[in-house]
Amino acid sequence: MADNVADLVESELAELSQRLTTPEERECLRCYLLRMISEFGCDGSHRWTVRWRDLRAPRAHGLVQRMQRRGGCCCDCEVIFNVFPDYPETDRVLPCAGVVRAGSAVPCDLRSLPRSA
Numbered sequence: 001m002a003d004n005v006a007d008l009v010e011s012e013l014a015e016l017s018q019r020l021t022t023p024e025e026r027e028c029l030r031c032y033l034l035r036m037i038s039e040f041g042c043d044g045s046h047r048w049t050v051r052w053r054d055l056r057a058p059r060a061h062g063l064v065q066r067m068q069r070r071g072g073c074c075c076d077c078e079v080i081f082n083v084f085p086d087y088p089e090t091d092r093v094l095p096c097a098g099v100v101r102a103g104s105a106v107p108c109d110l111r112s113l114p115r116s117a
């Protein structure tokens with residue numbers, strides 16, 4: 001019995017972390033990376049770039065190499081700093097404005113968001 005409960009909790013936790021790390025339908029790569037890094041940190045690899053690609057653009061096989069060529073050579077935070085340096089000055093993570101085509105690695109236009117809050 002106790003084993004079953006433990007299993008249940010474990011699978012619920014796994015499900016929760018799956019859900020928390022799943023990119024939104026139209027979330028762009030940049031906003032996704034920022035969200036993941038601010039919540040879970042960077043582990044020195046491209047794991048979030050790879051996860052976004054696997055879930056949103058599974059056929060973009062060259063995506064990681066493309067990010068590496070553009071300066072994000074070793075890890076996800078370098079992708080943020082070097083590939084997507086054009087981020088509004090803010091001390092919090094902004095909600096993604098959404099990309100037109102799901103799976104597009106082109107960053108959304110955050111400036112088009114209404115300036116509230």
Ligand SMILES: [Zn+2]
Binds near residue numbers: 075077
């Ligand atoms: Zn990093």
Ligand SMILES: [Zn+2]
Binds near residue numbers: 027032097098099
């Ligand atoms: Zn975005």
